Amino acid sequence: MNIPKHDVLLIGGGGAGLRAAIAASETYRGADIGVVSKVYPMRSHTVSAEGGTAAVMREDDNLDLHAYDTIKGSDFLGDQDVVEAFVKEAIDEVIQLEHWGCPWSRDEDGRVSVRAFGGMSVKRTLYAADKTGFHMLHALFQTSLKYDAITRYDEWFVTSLLVEDGRVCGVTALNIRSGNIHAIGAKSVIICTGGAGKIFPFTTNAAIKNGDGMALAYRIGCPLKDLEFVQYHPTGLPGTGILMTEASRGEGGHLVNSKGERYLSEYVPGKMELGPRDILSRSFIHEQHQGNVFEGPDGSYVHLDLRHLGEKVIDEKLPFVRELTRNYVGIDPVHEPIPVRPVVHYCMGGVHTDINGATPISGLYAAGEAACVSLNGANRLGSNSLTECLVFGARAGQVAAQHAADTDFADSASMAKMAQDEQKRIETQFFGNNGKERVANIRDDLRKTMEEGAGIFRTEDALKATCDTIRTLKERYENIGIDDHSRVFNTDLVNALELGYMLDVAEGLAHSALLRRESRGSHARSDYEERDDENFLKHSLAYQTDGDPRIEYLPVTLTRWEPEERTY
Amino acid sequence: MSDLRTIKITVLRYRPEEEDAPTEQTYEVEFRDDWVVLDALNHIKDHIDGTLSFRWSCRMGVCGSCGMMVNGEPKLTCAAMLRDYYPNEVRVEPLVNFPIVRDLVIDMTDFMDKLKAVKPWIIREEEKPVSEGEYLQTPDQLKDYKQFSQCINCMLCYAACPVYGLEHDFVGPAAIALGHRYNLDSRDEGNQQRQHVIASKEGIWECTYVGECSVVCPKHVDPAEAIQQTKVATTTNRFKSLVMPWGNKK
Numbered sequence: 079m080n081i082p083k084h085d086v087l088l089i090g091g092g093g094a095g096l097r098a099a100i101a102a103s104e105t106y107r108g109a110d111i112g113v114v115s116k117v118y119p120m121r122s123h124t125v126s127a128e129g130g131t132a133a134v135m136r137e138d139d140n141l142d143l144h145a146y147d148t149i150k151g152s153d154f155l156g157d158q159d160v161v162e163a164f165v166k167e168a169i170d171e172v173i174q175l176e177h178w179g180c181p182w183s184r185d186e187d188g189r190v191s192v193r194a195f196g197g198m199s200v201k202r203t204l205y206a207a208d209k210t211g212f213h214m215l216h217a218l219f220q221t222s223l224k225y226d227a228i229t230r231y232d233e234w235f236v237t238s239l240l241v242e243d244g245r246v247c248g249v250t251a252l253n254i255r256s257g258n259i260h261a262i263g264a265k266s267v268i269i270c271t272g273g274a275g276k277i278f279p280f281t282t283n284a285a286i287k288n289g290d291g292m293a294l295a296y297r298i299g300c301p302l303k304d305l306e307f308v309q310y311h312p313t314g315l316p317g318t319g320i321l322m323t324e325a326s327r328g329e330g331g332h333l334v335n336s337k338g339e340r341y342l343s344e345y346v347p348g349k350m351e352l353g354p355r356d357i358l359s360r361s362f363i364h365e366q367h368q369g370n371v372f373e374g375p376d377g378s379y380v381h382l383d384l385r386h387l388g389e390k391v392i393d394e395k396l397p398f399v400r401e402l403t404r405n406y407v408g409i410d411p412v413h414e415p416i417p418v419r420p421v422v423h424y425c426m427g428g429v430h431t432d433i434n435g436a437t438p439i440s441g442l443y444a445a446g447e448a449a450c451v452s453l454n455g456a457n458r459l460g461s462n463s464l465t466e467c468l469v470f471g472a473r474a475g476q477v478a479a480q481h482a483a484d485t486d487f488a489d490s491a492s493m494a495k496m497a498q499d500e501q502k503r504i505e506t507q508f509f510g511n512n513g514k515e516r517v518a519n520i521r522d523d524l525r526k527t528m529e530e531g532a533g534i535f536r537t538e539d540a541l542k543a544t545c546d547t548i549r550t551l552k553e554r555y556e557n558i559g560i561d562d563h564s565r566v567f568n569t570d571l572v573n574a575l576e577l578g579y580m581l582d583v584a585e586g587l588a589h590s591a592l593l594r595r596e597s598r599g600s601h602a603r604s605d606y607e608e609r610d611d612e613n614f615l616k617h618s619l620a621y622q623t624d625g626d627p628r629i630e631y632l633p634v635t636l637t638r639w640e641p642e643e644r645t646y
Numbered sequence: 647m648s649d650l651r652t653i654k655i656t657v658l659r660y661r662p663e664e665e666d667a668p669t670e671q672t673y674e675v676e677f678r679d680d681w682v683v684l685d686a687l688n689h690i691k692d693h694i695d696g697t698l699s700f701r702w703s704c705r706m707g708v709c710g711s712c713g714m715m716v717n718g719e720p721k722l723t724c725a726a727m728l729r730d731y732y733p734n735e736v737r738v739e740p741l742v743n744f745p746i747v748r749d750l751v752i753d754m755t756d757f758m759d760k761l762k763a764v765k766p767w768i769i770r771e772e773e774k775p776v777s778e779g780e781y782l783q784t785p786d787q788l789k790d791y792k793q794f795s796q797c798i799n800c801m802l803c804y805a806a807c808p809v810y811g812l813e814h815d816f817v818g819p820a821a822i823a824l825g826h827r828y829n830l831d832s833r834d835e836g837n838q839q840r841q842h843v844i845a846s847k848e849g850i851w852e853c854t855y856v857g858e859c860s861v862v863c864p865k866h867v868d869p870a871e872a873i874q875q876t877k878v879a880t881t882t883n884r885f886k887s888l889v890m891p892w893g894n895k896k
């Protein structure tokens with residue numbers, strides 16, 4: 079039985095996946111790398127990142143300052159050894175990307191430019207106008223084309239991780255075009271599948287961000303760490319959730335309430351518009367309660383005002399913001415303020431890994447937004463996550479390649495058999511039974527309950543209700559029926575499989591949030607308003623069981639920074 | 647925006663397991679004022695007919711997945727407002743000039759091969775170690791190629807290009823523009839290596855300068871300009887080499 083095999087197999091071709099693939103192929107000569115991606119790599123959601131990517135580049139900055147900003151931003155839940163490694167390696171990574179052709183914006187003297195960003199005490203965010211993720215992803219993808227050792231499986235959808243004798247030995251994947259399920263063998267598998275914003279109704283995330291890789295790991299017994307931490311970005315367009323990048327505030331934009339006040343002076347006087355996202359998003363809710371917001375067909379909103387920046391700065395630094403607002407809300411920010419409200423944006427939590435991206439399961443690694451290496455803790459600082467994809471993508475790629483060098487492939491025949499079983503499982507579950515439940519209905523109900531229970535402010539009662547609802551949604555999922563029973567490019571089936579992943583991640587998230595009886599970073603409990611270092615200066619680990627998930631805890635690694643009160 | 651209106655959407659259907667040739671199907675969709683064509687397709691898929699297949703992801707005009715023919719014109723369906731078509735009906739078809747895989751999904755293998763053929767990566771005789779820092783590049787040097795680096799690979803220009811429609815060997819607008827982008831980058835020294843693809847018979851010389859590619863491009867890449875610039879540069883170089891055949895160094 080012949081099945082394709084690779085020393086290192088990437089699930090995901092976004093920023094993290096491509097960086098890891100290149101690192102793996104450079105770690106040892108002759109390493110054979112596979113990249114499986116459910117969309118063509120340049121469609122990955124890294125493409126939509128706008129504002130920039132952080133690294134210490136200037137004389138007024140230093141590693142300790144970047145580390146401290148990140149740790150304070152994380153509300154002291156970031157592992158400090160991880161943060162220290164991150165800030166150090168960030169510099170080479172962004173320069174490496176410069177060498178690979180990324181068109182960074184430049185100062186007159188030819189050096190890459192840096193801009194201000196939320197929670198960063200000096201300018202350290204590199205950018206390519208306001209299409210940073212787009213340019214980074216295309217630079218990485220185009221560079222990856224020159225590596226003959228990398229084989230791509232474009233539009234293949236991973237349905238499970240293959241496990242033998244307690245180690246991961248490959249994946250099963252649906253070739254979306256043919257409709258066949260195949261086994262792909264691997265000595266090391268790296269999950270780089272991105273975040274899970276789509277389990278919420280209102281998000282900046284693309285259709286493809288459903289937590290697939292988190293669920294894949296969870297299902298084979300790998301814990302998901304700190305899932306309860308979900309970042310709301312303070313400035314999304316009402317209705318569509320399209321992001322207005324934080325760079326618009328970094329460049330000097332103001333947030334203004336319905337009374338015409340820059341209301342952040344009440345909440346983060348020292349930082350104003352450049353305060354961290356969790357605090358800014360909560361400030362919006364407080365303003366809402368006081369009736370200081372505008373009301374529109376898509377809920378309340380405040381104004382992001384860029385008018386004083388002038389047309390030249392807007393066109394040079396924020397052209398995409400202008401393009402998006404003109405196209406989608408018919409507003410020209412040169413002349414009018416932009417309506418914005420908080421929107422689900424980023425998952426701090428994910429597949430539990432160590433500082434190198436290794437999970438507790440042999441042969442399994444993770445990096446990027448799908449992973450939780452514990453850089454971001456309870457709240458990520460804007461522009462740290464693109465850099466995270468580079469630094470920890472590279473680390474995971476290297477370590478996975480080293481592991482592959484001392485490992486053998488599992489037996490092909492048994493992997494092929496597992497793929498046959500998987501094909502049968504999927505056919506029976508989705509084509510065999512005449513279920514009555516529609517994917518879209520369960521999905522809508524899931525999103526609604528997530529917003530109700532696990533939104534910006536959370537309570538015991540609401541979270542319990544959400545946990546209960548998720549349980550019934552999982553039961554309904556057993557009775558799912560899909561319209562499309564054909565093979566070729568069956569996106570109905572893909573959506574149904576994704577819904578399964580979403581339910582698993584939502585379950586882990588809601589239960590982790592229920593048990594964290596404190597407020598920290600993005601996790602704000604109205605019934606436990608204080609941070610509680612005595613009981614909760616630790617990471618949560620959610621394990622899947624037959625019933626509700628089991629939640630365990632892991633201490634936070636502190637090196638040089640003692641937890642202190644987090645005020646700005 | 648609660649005022650809902652109803653619009654007729656006719657889509658091309660093709661299910662290779664069931665039918666030999668494409669057919670069409672019409673749906674009626676109630677839409678909100680801020681809906682784009684893609685929202686209507688998603689509404690159909692979620693609530694009326696789950697068998698309709700199409701590609702999409704970002705819904706913000708940047709991933710390049712959702713290009714289709716809308717009333718005969720290549721468009722990003724996530725950037726085409728329904729209200730601009732109402733009260734007329736909207737016809738949605740897969741991008742022309744590509745084989746259809748299923749419904750609104752086309753086969754883009756040829757495009758991917760062409761992207762790779764122009765070697766879209768920085769080529770240097772000697773690579774500078776990362777430890778020596780960044781290459782300096784002034785804002786003016788950046789400006790030289792910036793426009794050509796904005797391509798989202800949506801392939802609308804291939805659907806609009808009459809030459810590509812007839813001559814599938816033609817490297818085509820986006821790929822040539824991408825090669826040109828690297829040729830113009832002050833960090834790059836790969837011009838010679840790209841020339842045999844870009845300046846070949848199937849490259850720029852195939853183009854008859856219809857310019858439709860630049861008209862439909864949603865990101866103002868202006869591939870026609872890239873082709874024109876390359877033609878001029880190539881011609882100048884050829885004349886130069888006639889004058890000084892030995893002076894062929896870069």
Ligand SMILES: Cc1cc2nc3c(=O)[nH]c(=O)nc-3n(C[C@H](O)[C@H](O)[C@H](O)COP(=O)(O)OP(=O)(O)OC[C@H]3O[C@@H](n4cnc5c(N)ncnc54)[C@H](O)[C@@H]3O)c2cc1C
Nearest residue numbers: 090091092093094116124129130236272446447461463464
């Ligand atoms: C609108 C927006 C703006 C942002 N701006 C910034 C910013 O300015 N700065 C910053 O630092 N961060 C920003 N972020 C966050 C940052 O962009 C992301 O965290 C980061 O790009 C994630 O990259 P990734 O490689 O982990 O995942 P992605 O880029 O999402 O890639 C995931 C990959 O996994 C593949 N995949 C998923 N599931 C499967 C499956 N089942 N089978 C096969 N393949 C699969 C997908 O095909 C894709 O290739 C922004 C995020 C958003 C949404």
Ligand code: SF4
Nearest residue numbers: 797798800801803863
């Ligand atoms: S050049 Fe323009 S139309 Fe052509 S693929 Fe690129 S972005 Fe699309």
Ligand code: FES
Nearest residue numbers: 705709710712724
């Ligand atoms: S869905 Fe991404 S460009 Fe339209």
